[in-house]
Each structure stands twice: as structure tokens, then as C-alpha cells.
Amino acid sequence: MLILLIKANYIKETAFEAENLHRIVCILLPFVKNNIEVIIMLKDLKNHLNLYINCLHQMKDLGKATRNKPIVKKCDDLLERIEGLEFHVAVIGQFKRGKSTLLNYFIGENLLPTGVVPITSIITKVKYGTKPQARIIFEEDIKENVDIHHIDQYISEQKNPKNIKKVAEMELLFPAEILKNGLVLVDTPGIGSTYKHNTEVSYGFLSEADAAIFVISSDAPISEIEIQLLREVKKYMNKLFFIQNKTDYLSKKELEESLSFSIKVIEDAIGIEPIIYPVSAKLAFEGKIENNQEKLRNSGMILFEEALGEFLLNDRGNYLMNSYKTKLISFMDDLAENIHFKLNLLNDSIDALEEKIILFKERLKATSSMKRETMAVVEAELKEIIKIFEGELVSFRQEQSELIKKKLKKAAEDHKEIDSKELDNLLNQQLELEIEQAYETWNKQQETKIRKSYEEITSRFTDKLNETIEEINHVIYDLFKIKVVQSIEDFQLIQKDTFYFKFGDSSHLFFTPKLKDFLFLLPKQMRNKKIISDIVNRVEKEIEKNGNNLKWDYTCKIRDSKYIFESAFEQHIQSITEELVSTIEATVELKQKQDHNVAEEIQLCLERKRMLEQIKNQIVS
Incomplete structure (x- = not known):
């Protein structure tokens, strides 16, 4: 019955192909209780989708009129998605x-x-x-x-x-x-x-x-x-x-x-x-x-x-409609900003625009050069942080190895009367506990030092980068009357601690089957001596392994923090695109023609701005 109702009330009245019938059923089925609800929801779905399609076609036409290829492409893509649900x-x-x-x-x-x-x-x-x-x-x-x-x-x-x-x-x-x-x-x-x-x-x-x-x-x-x-x-x-x-x-x-x-x-x-x-x-x-x-x-x-x-x-139906609406509004905002930008250019003089284009390109060059120099120095200084950490880690491992070995030998002496297997488990557990406690205390001290060193480095260079960004913004504001590139804030070493302890399997049998059979024929004292020898030999390996894990953690923190620092700067500068420069140059070319061409273009921009507002009102109302 649901399929028949959809065929009667939906498919024949829309531009959608009948092959989407099953998709429509899947969207509506969870929500309907009777045929009346089916018809109501069908009409609501049909109205929303047709509204979005009509608005997208109007947006696409505006995008073509303003030579905005990204908007045209986005509209085409979303139209294809809506028509295929x-x-x-x-x-x-x-x-x-x-x-x-x-x-x-x-x-x-x-x-x-x-x-x-x-x-x-x-x-x-x-x-x-x-x-x-x-x-x-x-x-x-x-x-x-x-x-x-x-x-x-x-x-x-x-x-x-x-x-x-x-x-x-x-x-x-x-x-x-x-x-x-x-x-x-x-x-x-x-x-x-x-x-x-x-x-x-x-x-x-x-x-x-x-x-x-x-x-x-x-x-x-x-x-x-x-x-x-x-x-x-x-x-x-x-x-x-x-x-x-x-x-x-x-x-x-x-x-x-x-x-x-x-x-x-x-x-x-x-x-x-x-x-x-x-x-x-x-x-x-x-x-x-x-x-x-x-x-x-x-x-x-x-x-x-x-x-x-x-x-x-x-839940797909609700998310789908909300997603379509959100994307449409986002397209409109992008196109409105583009029209506003062109209006500001058209209202400026040719001499002023040409002068600002020269300044604009010079500042971009200066920014690119400064960014390369800055990041090269930053990377060198960050590598030095890890180098210092490696030296301190070697000293820490040597000191802790001897200390933990002494503690394990004492624990073995204090529990020499217990069963050999129990002794093996006890010493392995204590080994892991001692290493965790040692690294946790030392790690807190190291993190404070490394964080401070990192932030001192990035703070020095953030100010330099922001000076260039501010200069670029002066030029952009003169052109558009808007501030495009935001200043970079101070960057800190990332907070998340990704280090965790990793040990060998502490529940393993400490003998291979044949060796176990042989050693259990020996006196308990000899078995325990073998256990103690194995655990003492394990100390340096486990300390080194977890030390390397900690070193990798800090290497990743610094690498990721540097990546975020560098990406933030690039994203700010990359927001000034080649398309923006070409639009300015096209405006200069237009203004070099007859004044009535410029006046007509201004009127066209104002009309497109009004049309865009009307389209948006249909969506948000």
C-alpha cells in the first residue's frame, strides 16, 4: 500500500525517476502509521525537495552570471545528490x-x-x-x-x-x-x-x-x-x-x-x-x-x-533534509561574500586598485619568504629539544635500572619461601609497577620542561608572523573593507598524553616445556635463582622499551604541534587565493573601459544581491 501511495502521489508529480522509489520508502517507513500520514509526509518531502532544487538552479544561474565556478560546481553536485536522494x-x-x-x-x-x-x-x-x-x-x-x-x-x-x-x-x-x-x-x-x-x-x-x-x-x-x-x-x-x-x-x-x-x-x-x-x-x-x-x-x-x-x-531522512538545507545556506553565504567583494572593487578608482594590487602581491611574496625562513629555524630548534631529552633519558635509564634491580633482588629475598611460579608472577608485577612509578614521576618533570621550551620557541615566531599578517590585512581591508586573514594566536604544545606503558606478557610461563620439566627436577633454590636472573635481565629491556615509547610520544607531540602551528599560518595566508587576485585585475580592466560599463556592473551586482536575499528567505522561512 505504501508503495502504491508513493507512486500515485509522488513519482508522477516530480522530476525524480521511479528507481528512487525504494529510497523514498526507506526514508518514510519508520515514521508512518497510516495512509493519511503517508500522503502528508509525501507532500512535505516533495515540497522541500522541489524547493531546494529550484533554489539550487537559481543559485547556479547566479554563479554563472558572476563567473563563480566553485559555486556552479557545488550546485551541480548537490542537485545530483538530491535527485538521487x-x-x-x-x-x-x-x-x-x-x-x-x-x-x-x-x-x-x-x-x-x-x-x-x-x-x-x-x-x-x-x-x-x-x-x-x-x-x-x-x-x-x-x-x-x-x-x-x-x-x-x-x-x-x-x-x-x-x-x-x-x-x-x-x-x-x-x-x-x-x-x-x-x-x-x-x-x-x-x-x-x-x-x-x-x-x-x-x-x-x-x-x-x-x-x-x-x-x-x-x-x-x-x-x-x-x-x-x-x-x-x-x-x-x-x-x-x-x-x-x-x-x-x-x-x-x-x-x-x-x-x-x-x-x-x-x-x-x-x-x-x-x-x-x-x-x-x-x-x-x-x-x-x-x-x-x-x-x-x-x-x-x-x-x-x-x-x-x-x-x-x-534517522537518515531528518539528517538528509537538514544537511541539504545547511549546504544551501552555506553556498548562499559564499556567493553573497563574493558579490560584496566585487561591489567594493567596482566602487574604487583604477589608480588605487592598481597600486593595491602591487602592494598585495609584494606582501604575499614577503609572507611566503618569511614563512619558509621562520619554519626552518623553528624545526631546527624543535629537533634540539628532542636531542636534549634523549641525553637525559639515557642517564635516567641507567640510574633507574640499577635501583630497580636492587629492589627486585630484595623482594626475591623477602619472599624466597613462596612457590616458584608465585615468585615469578610477583617479581614481574613489581618490575612493571616500579617502571611505571619511575617514569610517571620523571615524565611530569620532562613534560614541564619540554612544554616550556616549545612555547618559548613558537612564541618568538608567532609575533613575527602576525606582523606580516597584519600588513596583509591592511591591504585587503583597503580593497574589500573586510578583514580576511585573522591573526595567529600563541601556540602551545598539545595537551593530550598519548603515552601508555607497554610490557612483555607478564603472565607467560617462564620456562619452555622441556626446560620446565628439567628444572622442576632441580631443587627450589636453583629454580628461584633462574627466576631472579631472568627478571633482572628483563629490567633494562623494559626500561629501554618504555623509554623509547615515551621518546616517540614527545616526538609525535612536537611534530603534531609544529604541524598545527605551520598549518594555521598556511590556512590564513591561503585564504587569499589566485582567484581573488584575478578578480581584482578583471575589475581594473573593466574600469578602464567606459564608465557606463562600470555603472551597469554595479547595478547587476546589486540586483544579484537582492535575488540572493530572496532565495535565502525561501529556505530559512
């Missing part, structure tokens, strides 16, 4: 977190390239299709079908470094059940790798997604770069799923500790306690390919799929 879920996270493996699991084939180095460099959208197909969309909007088994030639960093082939995005069509109802899964390049352009691609896509699957990993604690990305994601979308991948790397106890840590870090960052699904995408993919139900159950993926499926069934 597509719901875009971006798979986001730091590099090497297993995002592509996760998507390979969902589509049931090893299509997306995976590896131990940063792989994905291009946005890849996976949609439903009756047969597997791949299509490349180049930056000039040229589309080309390619062999689906050779897509790595276009989307991998190794075979398309820095996107030299000028690929805008990849589309994969695949007959996966999960994609049937308009779900589009989007693979994004990992952030935080040595390939900065990959990070820029991922950040640039955030505003286009309707929801996200945020992937963290069990083999490395959540980093500050991931937290920064998470905060950005929350600006654009309200629905987030969290996956902690690679659970097969940890024991049950380690996984519990890692999940607790991740939950706390994420809650501190966004103010909401997340539900994190622990999974092994690799194990799930193997289980699916091999039809191995045990692997699938052990992977943890079934629980996540159930949660995703429930969301798509019950």
Missing part, C-alpha cells in the same frame, strides 16, 4: 588507520588500495550500481570510465603523486546491498602524513559530507591531529560514528584500556561521550571473502553494521 557518509581519520580496508569490507571486494604507507590521495565515492564500474572525474570536469581493477593508477599516492594527473575524484559503482538505498561511502585521504596535499583534500571535503565514520586505531593512541580533525568535522555534521580499528593488535585487557582512553579524549574534545565500536576491518574482510562466520563475529563488525543500518532506517 543520496546520503554521503565520509570515512575519515589519520593515515594508516584502515579506512580503505573498511570500505573494501563493505563492498566485499579488494578494490581500494591499502598498505603500510599513506596510500589514498583522492576522494573516492562508492555508490550503488548493477555492475562494478569505475569513473574518473578530472579537475576540468572531464569524465572517463576506467578499468575498476586498475583504479590505484589514479587514487594512490604512489602512482599519482601529489595528484599530478589532476583527478578531482573517483566514482565506484558496485552492487553492494548496503549501498542500495542511496548510501554513498566516501574514502578520504588520511590526514597527518608527510603528504600535506592529502590532508588538504580531506579537510576540503568535510563540508560536503552528510555524516562521517571517524576511524581511529588500536595500534596507536588517538593523536592531537585527529582531535583537531574531529573538531573540524563537528562544525559540518551532527552525526558521527566512531570505529577503533585493528583490535586484533591488542589483548582483551589492553583493548579495554585503549577504548577507555579514546572515549575520554574524544569526550574532552567535543563534549559528548562517544560510542566507539571496536573492530578489525582486516579480519571482517577476510571473513566476508572466505564466508567465515567465526571471523566475522570476532571482528566486531556485525555490531557496527547493525548500528549503521538502524540509523539509515530510522
Whole structure:
């Protein structure tokens, strides 16, 4: 009955194709109780979608009239999504977190390239299709079908470094059940790798997604770069799923500790306690390919799929409408700012504009040169911080090794009467406790020193960078009467502590089977002597291992903090684009013609501004 009502009241009256019928049913089904409600909700859905489509066509025309190619492209993309009732879920996270493996699991084939180095460099959208197909969309909007088994030639960093082939995005069509109802899964390049352009691609896509699957990993604690990305994601979308991948790397106890840590870090960052699904995408993919139900159950993926499926069934419709509306308003704001900018240019004199263009380009050159010099000095001084830490770490390890060995020998003497196996467990536990206590005290002192050193370095250079930014802003304000580039604030070393202790398996049998059989024939005193000797030999290894973990933690903190510091500056300056310069030069060329041309252009801008306000009123009312 529901399908018949939709056919009668919806399909024949809209521009949508009948193939979207099943998607409409899935959106409405959770909310309806009777046929009256079906008809009411159908009309409401139809009215909203038609309103958004009409507004987008008007926006697209305005974009063409103002020669604003990005707005035209955004409108085309959103029109295609609305007409297909597509719901875009971006798979986001730091590099090497297993995002592509996760998507390979969902589509049931090893299509997306995976590896131990940063792989994905291009946005890849996976949609439903009756047969597997791949299509490349180049930056000039040229589309080309390619062999689906050779897509790595276009989307991998190794075979398309820095996107030299000028690929805008990849589309994969695949007959996966999960994609049937308009779900589009989007693979994004990992952030935080040595390939900065990959990070820029991922950040640039955030505003286009309707929801996200945020992937963290069990083999490395959540980093500050991931937290920064998470905060950005929350600006654009309200629905987030969290996956902690690679659970097969940890024991049950380690996984519990890692999940607790991740939950706390994420809650501190966004103010909401997340539900994190622990999974092994690799194990799930193997289980699916091999039809191995045990692997699938052990992977943890079934629980996540159930949660995703429930969301798509019950809540997708509301999120979809809100997402379309938010994106439309964002497009309008961007276009309004562009029109305002052009009006300010048109009202200025030719001589003033030409002079400001020269000043503007000079300041950009000065900024680029200063930035390179500044960051080179910053990097050298940050390396010196780690070098000093390494020297102090060596001294600390030597001192603590001798101290802990003495404590363990004393503990063995105090408990020489207990069973050999109990003695082994007791000494291993004490070893780990002593190392934890020693490093925790020393680490607090080191963090204070390193934080102070880092902040002294960045503080000196922040002031220099802000002087240049302020000069650029003077020029921009003269041109637009707006302040485009914000000053950089003082940067601190990131707060999140990603260090945690890692020990060898303390519950191991301290003898191999044959050796155990032999030694248990010996007197207890000899067995205990072997236990004490093994634990003393273990001291230096465990102190060194955890010392290296701590060193890596500080190296990552400094690296990530430097990345944030450098990215903040680049984002401020990159907001001044080549398009802005070309628009100024085009305005000068126009003003060099007849005055009536300028007057007509001003009137056109004012008319477009009024039209844009009318379109916005339709959406927000």
C-alpha cells in the first residue's frame, strides 16, 4: 500500500525517476502509521525537495552570471545528490588507520588500495550500481570510465603523486546491498602524513559530507591531529560514528584500556561521550571473502553494521533534509561574500586598485619568504629539544635500572619461601609497577620542561608572523573593507598524553616445556635463582622499551604541534587565493573601459544581491 501511495502521489508529480522509489520508502517507513500520514509526509518531502532544487538552479544561474565556478560546481553536485536522494557518509581519520580496508569490507571486494604507507590521495565515492564500474572525474570536469581493477593508477599516492594527473575524484559503482538505498561511502585521504596535499583534500571535503565514520586505531593512541580533525568535522555534521580499528593488535585487557582512553579524549574534545565500536576491518574482510562466520563475529563488525543500518532506517531522512538545507545556506553565504567583494572593487578608482594590487602581491611574496625562513629555524630548534631529552633519558635509564634491580633482588629475598611460579608472577608485577612509578614521576618533570621550551620557541615566531599578517590585512581591508586573514594566536604544545606503558606478557610461563620439566627436577633454590636472573635481565629491556615509547610520544607531540602551528599560518595566508587576485585585475580592466560599463556592473551586482536575499528567505522561512 505504501508503495502504491508513493507512486500515485509522488513519482508522477516530480522530476525524480521511479528507481528512487525504494529510497523514498526507506526514508518514510519508520515514521508512518497510516495512509493519511503517508500522503502528508509525501507532500512535505516533495515540497522541500522541489524547493531546494529550484533554489539550487537559481543559485547556479547566479554563479554563472558572476563567473563563480566553485559555486556552479557545488550546485551541480548537490542537485545530483538530491535527485538521487543520496546520503554521503565520509570515512575519515589519520593515515594508516584502515579506512580503505573498511570500505573494501563493505563492498566485499579488494578494490581500494591499502598498505603500510599513506596510500589514498583522492576522494573516492562508492555508490550503488548493477555492475562494478569505475569513473574518473578530472579537475576540468572531464569524465572517463576506467578499468575498476586498475583504479590505484589514479587514487594512490604512489602512482599519482601529489595528484599530478589532476583527478578531482573517483566514482565506484558496485552492487553492494548496503549501498542500495542511496548510501554513498566516501574514502578520504588520511590526514597527518608527510603528504600535506592529502590532508588538504580531506579537510576540503568535510563540508560536503552528510555524516562521517571517524576511524581511529588500536595500534596507536588517538593523536592531537585527529582531535583537531574531529573538531573540524563537528562544525559540518551532527552525526558521527566512531570505529577503533585493528583490535586484533591488542589483548582483551589492553583493548579495554585503549577504548577507555579514546572515549575520554574524544569526550574532552567535543563534549559528548562517544560510542566507539571496536573492530578489525582486516579480519571482517577476510571473513566476508572466505564466508567465515567465526571471523566475522570476532571482528566486531556485525555490531557496527547493525548500528549503521538502524540509523539509515530510522534517522537518515531528518539528517538528509537538514544537511541539504545547511549546504544551501552555506553556498548562499559564499556567493553573497563574493558579490560584496566585487561591489567594493567596482566602487574604487583604477589608480588605487592598481597600486593595491602591487602592494598585495609584494606582501604575499614577503609572507611566503618569511614563512619558509621562520619554519626552518623553528624545526631546527624543535629537533634540539628532542636531542636534549634523549641525553637525559639515557642517564635516567641507567640510574633507574640499577635501583630497580636492587629492589627486585630484595623482594626475591623477602619472599624466597613462596612457590616458584608465585615468585615469578610477583617479581614481574613489581618490575612493571616500579617502571611505571619511575617514569610517571620523571615524565611530569620532562613534560614541564619540554612544554616550556616549545612555547618559548613558537612564541618568538608567532609575533613575527602576525606582523606580516597584519600588513596583509591592511591591504585587503583597503580593497574589500573586510578583514580576511585573522591573526595567529600563541601556540602551545598539545595537551593530550598519548603515552601508555607497554610490557612483555607478564603472565607467560617462564620456562619452555622441556626446560620446565628439567628444572622442576632441580631443587627450589636453583629454580628461584633462574627466576631472579631472568627478571633482572628483563629490567633494562623494559626500561629501554618504555623509554623509547615515551621518546616517540614527545616526538609525535612536537611534530603534531609544529604541524598545527605551520598549518594555521598556511590556512590564513591561503585564504587569499589566485582567484581573488584575478578578480581584482578583471575589475581594473573593466574600469578602464567606459564608465557606463562600470555603472551597469554595479547595478547587476546589486540586483544579484537582492535575488540572493530572496532565495535565502525561501529556505530559512
